[in-house]
Amino acid sequence: MLLNTCILLECLFFLIFSSSATISSLNLTLPHQHPDPDAVAQDVQRRVNVSLSRRQALAINAQCQTGNPIDDCWHCDPNWAANRQRLADCSVGFAQGTLGGKGGQIYVVTDSSDSDPANPTPGTLRHAVIQTEPIWITFASNMLIKLKHELIINSYKTIDGRGANVEITGNGCLTLQYVSHVIIHNVHIHHCKPSGNTMIASSPTHVGYRGKSDGDGISIFGSQKIWVDHCSLSYCTDGLIDAIMGSTGITISNNYFSHHNEVMLLGHNDKYALDMGMQVTIAFNHFGVALVQRMPRCRRGYIHVVNNDFTSWEMYAIGGSANPTINSQGNRYTAPPDDNAKEVTKRVETDESEWAGWNWRTEGDVMVNGAFFVPSGVGLSTQYAKASSVEPKSAALIDRLTMNAGVFGGPRDDEGEGNSYPGFSGGGSGSGGTNRNNGDGDFFGMVFGSGASRLPPPSPSTSIFLSLLIILILYTITNHDAPLSLQLLLL
Numbered sequence: 001m002l003l004n005t006c007i008l009l010e011c012l013f014f015l016i017f018s019s020s021a022t023i024s025s026l027n028l029t030l031p032h033q034h035p036d037p038d039a040v041a042q043d044v045q046r047r048v049n050v051s052l053s054r055r056q057a058l059a060i061n062a063q064c065q066t067g068n069p070i071d072d073c074w075h076c077d078p079n080w081a082a083n084r085q086r087l088a089d090c091s092v093g094f095a096q097g098t099l100g101g102k103g104g105q106i107y108v109v110t111d112s113s114d115s116d117p118a119n120p121t122p123g124t125l126r127h128a129v130i131q132t133e134p135i136w137i138t139f140a141s142n143m144l145i146k147l148k149h150e151l152i153i154n155s156y157k158t159i160d161g162r163g164a165n166v167e168i169t170g171n172g173c174l175t176l177q178y179v180s181h182v183i184i185h186n187v188h189i190h191h192c193k194p195s196g197n198t199m200i201a202s203s204p205t206h207v208g209y210r211g212k213s214d215g216d217g218i219s220i221f222g223s224q225k226i227w228v229d230h231c232s233l234s235y236c237t238d239g240l241i242d243a244i245m246g247s248t249g250i251t252i253s254n255n256y257f258s259h260h261n262e263v264m265l266l267g268h269n270d271k272y273a274l275d276m277g278m279q280v281t282i283a284f285n286h287f288g289v290a291l292v293q294r295m296p297r298c299r300r301g302y303i304h305v306v307n308n309d310f311t312s313w314e315m316y317a318i319g320g321s322a323n324p325t326i327n328s329q330g331n332r333y334t335a336p337p338d339d340n341a342k343e344v345t346k347r348v349e350t351d352e353s354e355w356a357g358w359n360w361r362t363e364g365d366v367m368v369n370g371a372f373f374v375p376s377g378v379g380l381s382t383q384y385a386k387a388s389s390v391e392p393k394s395a396a397l398i399d400r401l402t403m404n405a406g407v408f409g410g411p412r413d414d415e416g417e418g419n420s421y422p423g424f425s426g427g428g429s430g431s432g433g434t435n436r437n438n439g440d441g442d443f444f445g446m447v448f449g450s451g452a453s454r455l456p457p458p459s460p461s462t463s464i465f466l467s468l469l470i471i472l473i474l475y476t477i478t479n480h481d482a483p484l485s486l487q488l489l490l491l
Contacts, residue, residue, distance in 0.1 A: 093281025104134030256406030267299025
């Protein structure tokens with residue numbers, strides 16, 4: 001056992017310090033990273049085609065059969081509330097197969113308070129999300145939950161707000177860190193602010209010190225199989241949804257985004273090797289009023305942007321750096337009146353000699369009011385060969401596919417706490433950062449509690465070491481039969 005541990009350490013240090021150990025040669029793979037992302041993109045379009053064909057064949061005009069494969073999967077059942085966990089079978093894209101709390105007990109939240117994050121009260125949302133077993137969480141009535149500090153969510157949880165008007169706001173908001181199989185459905189998330197430097201429970205038996213959070217609506221950190229569906233998000237200090245540090249297997253669908261600057265960040269920084277395995281589906285969302293940029297802003301990875309309605313931006317809609325793969329299919333992009341902001345795309349702090357070979361593809365997108373998408377990489381890679389052979393569904397149907405985006409049965413914008421946009425005035429310098437500081441920000445302060453000083457970007461060897469270390473941690477978390485020597489090494 002000790003010998004195995006020593007060998008593992010020796011290999012680790014060899015990879016870190018060997019001059020030939022480049023990032024490209026490490027061939028890093030994340031848990032739940034799909035080996036053929038183009039096949040996943042094809043499957044989303046196939047499911048849309050099936051749902052639209054069914055609707056046409058049945059001549060159904062009701063809102064039930066919309067052609068949206070997620071909604072048609074469960075919403076047409078008048079008795080859906082008797083089988084809530086059917087929702088877990090309805091995800092599409094890279095989060096397909098996300099279980100959430102499927103198979104677990106129903107936990108009904110009856111108490112909207114959040115008085116003691118270190119010792120949550122039974123019946124509260126915080127008490128529900130830290131349980132270790134699968135839990136399907138519902139709400140007894142309409143609730144405004146004002147968080148005292150960030151809500152740390154454990155694996156195999158579903159937050160299901162259907163049947164109630166559930167608003168989550170306050171300090172920290174939702175944190176998913178080194179977890180998997182989480183579904184967040186049908187809740188309003190708004191006015192989230194930084195918080196921390198305190199003790200917070202992350203399980204029934206563990207309470208730990210947390211540094212200052214960024215004020216994201218939903219922060220996804222080193223996590224896989226995450227599905228965010230039918231939520232309304234607005235007015236947060238940093239990002240509405242950020243996914244960083246080796247997160248993958250994510251679908252962001254049917255949401256309504258509004259009143260925000262830096263909407264969505266995918267990827268920690270340009271040098272972080274594990275984010276090469278990030279795979280995200282962004283489908284059937286409505287990007288609404290008072291949005292500025294990052295819908296999303298991508299680093300590395302494969303991002304499938306399909307059948308969304310982009311009705312507002314002030315700078316750009318989709319941006320990126322560090323050679324992300326962006327597959328844009330069947331979206332509607334409506335440009336703002338500003339003649340200087342018609343371009344959908346932005347290569348962040350990168351000149352054309354670098355990005356000319358990046359795979360940024362637009363297929364079947366509809367451009368409105370002078371919008372234009374600058375593609376790249378055509379003919380330079382076979383990465384899109386399969387996806388390109390599939391004719392994307394026309395964005396003329398985008399109204400129907402996004403007609404229910406956001407929370408069901410409620411207003412999609414959250415106007416309750418004023419008209420200022422926190423992200424516009426100095427926000428966004430946390431895990432995602434801003435374009436001005438190249439996005440390295442205060443990530444280490446959030447995790448390890450320094451909170452005060454800004455660290456310089458890590459050296460390449462440090463980045464490789466951290467990447468390898470996180471691979472080992474993720475492997476241990478997701479493989480219960482990992483060798484004991486590996487488990488001991490990570491203690």
